[in-house]
Each structure stands twice: as C-alpha cells, then as structure tokens.
Amino acid sequence: MQMEIWPFLALLAGLAAIAYLLPIVPMRWRRALAIVVVLALLCWAPFVLDNFRTFQMSRVAIMAVAVLGLNLLTGYNGQVSLGHGAFMILGMYTMAILMDSKEQLNFIDARPWPFWAALIVATGISALAGLGIGIPSLRLSGPYLAIATLAVMISITPVLKKFGGLTGGVQGLRFPTPPPPEFLKGLIDRPDWLYFLSLITAVILIFLAWNLLRSPLGRALIAVRDSEIAAAAMGIPVARSKVIAFTLSAAYAGAAGGVLALLLGSVTPESITIADSINLLVGVVIGGLASILGSVLGALAVVFIPSDAAKIVASLPGLGGGIVERAPGAIQGALVIIVMILMPLGVAGVLHRMAGLDVRRLPEVVARLPSRMLKGAQLAAGRFRWVWDIRPWAQRRPFNPDDY
Amino acid sequence: MALLEVRHVSKRFGGLIAVDDVSFDVEEGKVVGLIGPNGAGKTTLFNLISRIYDPDGGTISFNGQDILKVPPHRVITMGIARTFQNVEIFPALTVLENVLVAENWRLRIGVWESMLRPPWVAKREKEAVRRAQEVLDFLGLGQLATMPAGALSFAIRKRLEIARALVAQPRLILLDEPASGLNHEELMSLGETIRSLARQHNITVLLVEHHMNLVMGVSDHVIVLNFGRKIAEGKPEEVSQNPAVIEAYLGERGDASPS
Numbered sequence: 128m129q130m131e132i133w134p135f136l137a138l139l140a141g142l143a144a145i146a147y148l149l150p151i152v153p154m155r156w157r158r159a160l161a162i163v164v165v166l167a168l169l170c171w172a173p174f175v176l177d178n179f180r181t182f183q184m185s186r187v188a189i190m191a192v193a194v195l196g197l198n199l200l201t202g203y204n205g206q207v208s209l210g211h212g213a214f215m216i217l218g219m220y221t222m223a224i225l226m227d228s229k230e231q232l233n234f235i236d237a238r239p240w241p242f243w244a245a246l247i248v249a250t251g252i253s254a255l256a257g258l259g260i261g262i263p264s265l266r267l268s269g270p271y272l273a274i275a276t277l278a279v280m281i282s283i284t285p286v287l288k289k290f291g292g293l294t295g296g297v298q299g300l301r302f303p304t305p306p307p308p309e310f311l312k313g314l315i316d317r318p319d320w321l322y323f324l325s326l327i328t329a330v331i332l333i334f335l336a337w338n339l340l341r342s343p344l345g346r347a348l349i350a351v352r353d354s355e356i357a358a359a360a361m362g363i364p365v366a367r368s369k370v371i372a373f374t375l376s377a378a379y380a381g382a383a384g385g386v387l388a389l390l391l392g393s394v395t396p397e398s399i400t401i402a403d404s405i406n407l408l409v410g411v412v413i414g415g416l417a418s419i420l421g422s423v424l425g426a427l428a429v430v431f432i433p434s435d436a437a438k439i440v441a442s443l444p445g446l447g448g449g450i451v452e453r454a455p456g457a458i459q460g461a462l463v464i465i466v467m468i469l470m471p472l473g474v475a476g477v478l479h480r481m482a483g484l485d486v487r488r489l490p491e492v493v494a495r496l497p498s499r500m501l502k503g504a505q506l507a508a509g510r511f512r513w514v515w516d517i518r519p520w521a522q523r524r525p526f527n528p529d530d531y
Numbered sequence: 532m533a534l535l536e537v538r539h540v541s542k543r544f545g546g547l548i549a550v551d552d553v554s555f556d557v558e559e560g561k562v563v564g565l566i567g568p569n570g571a572g573k574t575t576l577f578n579l580i581s582r583i584y585d586p587d588g589g590t591i592s593f594n595g596q597d598i599l600k601v602p603p604h605r606v607i608t609m610g611i612a613r614t615f616q617n618v619e620i621f622p623a624l625t626v627l628e629n630v631l632v633a634e635n636w637r638l639r640i641g642v643w644e645s646m647l648r649p650p651w652v653a654k655r656e657k658e659a660v661r662r663a664q665e666v667l668d669f670l671g672l673g674q675l676a677t678m679p680a681g682a683l684s685f686a687i688r689k690r691l692e693i694a695r696a697l698v699a700q701p702r703l704i705l706l707d708e709p710a711s712g713l714n715h716e717e718l719m720s721l722g723e724t725i726r727s728l729a730r731q732h733n734i735t736v737l738l739v740e741h742h743m744n745l746v747m748g749v750s751d752h753v754i755v756l757n758f759g760r761k762i763a764e765g766k767p768e769e770v771s772q773n774p775a776v777i778e779a780y781l782g783e784r785g786d787a788s789p790s
Contacts, residue, residue: 335646342645342652343635343659350621350632357619360581361695362607362636371642417623 130175132183132435136427139168147482169326173319181322183430185390188325189383190426192332194410195419196379199336201408202417203345204372205352207269210260210276212404213283214253214377218384219394220287220294221249226388227302231293242305246328246385253381254374261373265366280404287396299395321390328386332379337419339375348372349417380407413466415473424474428466436462532595534559534735535580535611535703540589542575549575551759552589557703557752562729562736564750564767566743568779571756573739574616577705580737581613582606593703608636612696613705616739618688622681626672626691629680630663633699666698670724685712693724703735704728710742718745725749747771755779 130138146161173181197211225245230237240248260279267275287294294300307320315323339345350358351368359365388394406429414425437455440446440462470477533556542550550572557563565573578584580591582603591598593609601609612633621629638659644652667673670690675683680691689709696704706725710718726749728734740746746753747767755763755770757779763770770776 338648339642339645342648343631343638343640343656344642344645346624346628346632347635349623353621353623354619356583357615357621358632359583359603360607360613360615360619361633362604362699363632364602364604375642 128175129177132176132180132431135168135172135176135180139165142168166330170323173315173322178318181318182390183434185322185325186387187423187426187430188322188329189387189390190407190410190429191329191423192386193380193383193407194414194425194429195333195336195422196376196383197407198411198414198417198419198422198425199339199348199379200372200376201411202415202421203340203352204348204369205268206264206369206372207273207408208276208376209273209405209408210278210280211376211380211407212399212401213276213280214256214380215384215387215403215407216283216287216394216396216399217256218249218253218381219388219398220300221252221381222246222385222388223300223302223394224293225249226305227300229295229300235293239302242324242389246382246389249385249388250378250382253384254378256381257374257377258370260377261370264373265369277401277404280401284396284400294396297396299393299398301393304389304392325386325390328382332382333419333423336379340419344368344371409463413463413470413473415475415479418473418475418479420478421473421475424478428474432459432462533557534594535737536590536592537576537580538590538592540576540579540586540591542572542579542584542586548759550579550586553756553759553761554589555754555761555764557735557737559702559735560729560733561751562725562738562749564746564753565737565739565756566741566746566753567756567762570758571779572759573756574707575759576756577613577707577737577739580606580705581611604636607633607699607701610700610702611705612699612701612703614689614692614696614707614709616707616711618685618692620680620683620688620691620695622679624680625677626667626680626683627660627663627676629691630666630695630698631659633695634659634663637699663698666694669697670694671720686714686717689713697728697734701734703737706736706738706740708739708741710740710745718742721745722749743771 142164143161146164147157149157149160152160169184172184176184193211193215196214197208200206200208200211222242222245224231224235225240225248226242228237228239260276264272264275288297291297304317304321306317307315311320340348347358347363347368348371350361350363351365355365358368384399387398391398410425410429411422412425413428414423415421433455437452437458440458441452466474472479535557537556538554540550540553541548553572553576565576567573575584579586580598582598582601586599593611596609598606598609598611621632624632638655640652640655664673664676667676670693672687672690672694675687680688683691689712693704693706693709709721709725713721722745725736725738729736729751736749738746738750750767753764753767753770754761755773755776757775762775762779763773765773
C-alpha cells in the first residue's frame with residue numbers, strides 16, 4: 128500500500144484528534160492514547176510513503192528536536208536566538224569528524240566511532256558551545272541577543288571553511304551512514320532505519336523536555352522570563368537559569384545536527400545556512416511559543432512549506448502561473464505572514480483552544496471568530512513584547528519618585 | 532539582638548539621595564510599619580533589604596548574619612520573603628505554580644533529575660504541591676489553584692504574592708503596599724491576615740503602607756521616613772502625635788496658601 132504525504136498527515140491528525148476528543152474517557156488517558164496513535168502511525172509511515180517523503184519525515188523529526196531546543200530558550204525562557212543553526216552545524220561536524228575514516232589533526236582516531244557514541248559527543252560539544260555563548264549573553268536580551276547570536280551563525284561558516292584540516296574545508300566531509308544494528312537486519316533496510324533513528328531520538332528528547340518543563344526547573348525558566356526581579360526574590364538564581372536554558376537549548380540543536388549528519392551522510396559549511404538558522408525561529412513562532420506540540424508542528428511547517436506550499440497554491444484555481452511559479456519563495460513568505468496574523472499564538476495556540484471547545488457551541492463560536500482573532504492578535508502583541516523586551520533590566524524600573 | 536538590624540544605610544541614584552543614613556531594628560514576632568510620604572525611600576529600603584540594590588553605605592544584618600554578603604536569590608533562603616508594590620507575579624503560570632516557584636530553592640532538584648524524573652523527585656514535588664495548597668487554602672485561594680495567574684484580578688494577585696512569600700516559610704516577610712487597590716472588605720481581611728501572621732504563625736512583618744488606618748491598626752511599632760531620612764519611630768499612637776510626622780504629611784505650618 129502506498130500513500131501520498133498529505134492524506135497520510137490528514138489521517139494522522141484525524142485519528143489523533145479522535146483519540147484526544149473521545150467522550151467520557153479521562154483526560155490523561157485520552158492524551159496518552161493520542162500519543163500512542165501518533166507514534167503507531169509514524170512507525171507505519173516508511174512502509175506507506177515513498178523514499179523522498181520518508182526522508183522528509185526524518186527531517187521533520189530532526190527539526191522537531193532543534194525547534195524544541197530553541198523553544199526552550201525563546202518560548203520558555205524569553206531569550207531570542209537567531210544563531211541556533213550554528214549549534215546544529217557544530218553537531219553535524221562533530222558527528223562527521225568522529226564517523227569518517229580520515230585521521231584529523233593527527234589525534235582524532237581514524238576508526239569510525241559507533242554512531243551512538245558520536246551522537247552523545249556531538250550533543251555534548253554543542254552543549255559546551257552553548258555554555259560558552261550563554262554566559263557572555265547574560266548581558267544581552269531581546270533584539271541585542273538576537274543580533275549577537277546571528278553574528279555567531281554568520282561567523283561559523285567561514286571558520287569551518289578555514290580550518291580545512293579538521294573540517295575538510297569547502298568540500299566538507301563524507302562518511303558512510305551506519306548500517307542498521309544486527310537485530311533489525313531484514314526487518315528494516317537502510318533509509319528506513321535512519322528514519323526510525325531520527326524518530327526515536329526525537330521521542331526521547333521530547334520526553335526529557337516534557338519532564339523538564341513540568342519540574343521546578345521548568346517553572347524557574349518561565350518565572351525568569353516573566354519577571355527576573357520576582358524570580359530572584361523567590362530564590363531562583365536568574366543567571367544560572369538562563370545559562371542552563373542556553374546550554375540545554377544548544378544541546379538539543381547539536382543532537383538534531385548529529386542525526387541530520389547521519390541522515391545525509393555528509394556535511395559541508397553550507398549544510399546549515401543563515402536562512403536555516405532563522406527558519407528555526409520561524410518554526411517556533413508558527414508552531415507556538417512555549418509549547419512542545421507547537422515545536423513539532425513548527426518542524427512540520429519548516430520542512431513542508433518550502434517543498435510543497437508553492438505547488439499547492441499554484442494548483443488552486445486561478446492562482447497558477449505568474450509569480451507563484453516563478454518565485455515560490457514569495458509564497459512561503461506570504462504564508463508565514465498569514466499564519467502569524469491568523470494564528471498569533473501559533474498553530475498550537477489554535478489547537479489548544481479547539482481542544483476545550485464544546486461541539487454544540489460550534490455555530491456560535493464560528494460567528495464570533497473575527498472578533499476572537501482580533502483579540503488573539505492583541506494577545507500576541509503582548510507576547511511579542513516580552514520576547515522582544517528591549518529595555519535592559521535596570522531600565523525596566525526607572526527611578527520614579529512616586530514609587531519610592 | 533533584633534531579628535533585622537539596619538545600620539546607617541544610604542542609597543543614591545545619581546544626585547538623588549533615596550535613603551540617607553537610616554538605622555532601625557525589627558524585633559522578632561512584631562509587625563513593624565514603615566510609613567512616609569511618596570518618595571520617602573520606603574521601597575528603596577525594601578529593595579536594599581532584599582538585595583535588589585546594593586547600598587552605598589551601611590550594614591544590614593538578619594539574625595546576626597550580614598545579608599549584604601549574599602546574592603539576591605539567597606535572601607529567601609535566610610528567611611526573608613517579600614511582595615512587590617507593582618505586583619510581580621508570573622502571569623503564564625497557574626496560581627499553584629506561582630507558589631511552587633518559591634519552593635524551588637528548598638526542593639534542590641538538578642537538571643538531570645528534572646529531565647529523568649525519578650520517583651523520588653515526583654514524591655518531593657508532590658509534597659511541595661501539598662504545602663503550596665495549604666498556604667493557598669490559608670489565604671482563601673485554594674479554589675483558584677489551576678487558574679493562570681495572569682487572569683486574576685488585582686486584589687487576588689496581591690494575595691497570591693503573599694501566598695508565594697509565605698510558602699517559603701520565612702521568619703520575616705516584607706509587604707510592600709499590600710492594601711493599595713483593595714476595597715473596604717478586602718482591607719479588613721488583609722488586616723486580619725497580617726495580624727494572624729505575627730500572632731499565630733510567629734512571622735515578623737515589615738509593612739510599607741499608605742493606608743494609615745491599616746498601619747496604625749496592625750503595627751506594634753512604626754518607623755517614619757521623609758526624603759530618605761528617618762524622622763520618627765515608636766508606638767503607633769506616639770508617632771501619630773509627633774509634630775515632625777504631622778509636618779511631613781501635612782506640610783509646614785503656613786505653607787498652605789489660603790484659598
């Protein structure tokens with residue numbers, strides 16, 4: 128049996144929604160059931176989708192990790208980064224260097240590492256880089272931090288080209304992708320195996336993030352985002368929390384990069400561009416700030432909008448030809464803008480509201496949709512204000528004699 | 532030895548001297564009111580005690596320890612919790628989560644423990660939730676536990692701040708204008724709450740407040756600031772008779788132009 132990607136995704140969404148909205152069953156079970164349904168269908172995916180679409184789904188899993196990583200930092204902790212592509216490519220190169228059969232700088236072993244060990248090291252190196260950038264970033268916030276991290280991303284490409292002894296220069300590195308482990312031989316062939324590897328990595332890292340976010344540390348990240356001054360007064364070490372957020376976030380990006388390198392079997396300095404780096408933030412905002420589900424949905428958008436949006440729009444009656452075919456990028460851009468205006472809290476924000484909806488009230492709700500959207504846009508404006516809070520800490524409480 | 536000892540503390544903002552050589556003691560188990568006209572330096576003094584600002588001079592010690600040696604987030608671990616004049620809650624968190632934030636320092640759960648969530652972490656967290664729920668019930672917020680704090684009214688937010696401060700089980704609580712924006716009924720219940728903190732729970736209260744009836748009603752001791760200086764202190768009834776205090780509040784005799 129073969130399926131197109133869009134019917135498949137529609138089936139996935141439909142079954143998940145049915146499982147989630149089952150009557151009578153308690154909420155916890157419905158959520159667990161929806162997750163099981165989604166995972167079962169995702170395990171089925173490589174057997175019904177063609178190779179290209181399976182590859183794209185692997186990329187979705189990888190991007191979900193990277194977008195979630197950035198969401199930990201931007202959505203939950205209020206620090207905006209445009210440079211997370213740098214941590215991804217760092218993870219990719221670490222992976223490639225450990226997995227290829229060249230001896231680099233006369234000390235890195237020429238024998239390829241097992242992929243899982245290389246993946247752990249790639250994650251760790253990116254985490255260290257995140258720590259190194261997170262500490263000086265304590266002095267920056269809002270757009271200043273965004274620009275500083277963008278500068279990191281801009282500078283990493285020439286650095287990778289320059290140190291060719293380690294990185295293979297402009298050509299980059301190639302290495303054989305690892306074969307599936309013995310016990311899977313015959314069950315799953317090579318490209319599908321990499322899909323499952325991406326999926327498992329994503330599931331594990333999403334689970335860890337979910338635990339983290341409902342722990343005291345997760346609450347601390349949000350508290351620091353909402354009011355540093357109150358967080359400190361309540362015993363939260365503000366600087367430490369921000370550095371932890373940065374480090375974890377970079378580790379997630381590095382893990383995503385590591386798996387991406389496995390999937391591609393090669394890496395060049397152009398594997399992750401500035402546009403990819405910015406796309407991660409686009410994924411966070413489209414999917415939904417401070418939402419795990421939103422991060423996954425954002426990853427779907429980041430992968431499928433560039434590949435399919437222009438085609439779908441061109442196939443609509445009256446929209447074929449012209450700019451749509453000559454400049455597919457313009458369609459992507461327009462689509463992102465439209466999504467952000469219509470769904471200011473991201474796709475996850477819309478779903479969150481729909482989940483609480485009583486079906487009998489549907490007509491009434493549809494009638495009130497325009498005014499609700501306006502309200503949503505105002506809410507979102509407020510949300511952007513805290514993400515983009517450009518006023519430094521000291522200035523947030525200007526000296527006002529009336530206050531003291 | 533008093534619980535909190537403030538000695539010769541000064542704080543300048545550029546040319547403005549917000550707090551000028553202020554000294555006072557706060558005795559354990561008492562409710563101490565800190566009053567003064569706008570701009571007298573009351574909140575600045577709070578911010579100095581909670582380490583948001585560094586003083587330009589002087590010392591502050593709590594329970595015999597120098598608090599100027601600890602970073603801001605350690606102040607609460609010494610036993611000093613506070614509320615804010617402009618209400619600094621965490622709007623995206625629920626009421627319960629807001630209160631839980633103040634338990635973080637006691638839970639001491641690391642990054643790995645958070646991510647892997649072993650059973651003992653879940654158990655500790657459950658206890659923290661129970662304690663938080665107790666404090667919420669004490670302040671009559673129990674029903675609102677799962678509401679996002681950003682959706683609450685101003686008066687409830689103020690009460691939430693008190694709950695958040697109390698869950699840390701402080702020995703001293705700093706309340707910065709808890710009565711502003713409250714109606715008559717809410718004021719009465721606030722007065723009750725403050726009294727019961729000191730009498731029944733043995734928590735010392737340092738209170739900044741403009742609402743004179745409340746301050747005079749609940750305080751054991753009142754300190755008056757004006758233009759950053761301490762101009763009087765004593766029992767509420769003494770202070771309200773003090774000519775310097777009357778002058779600070781009503782202006783110098785002959786100042787008011789006849790109209």
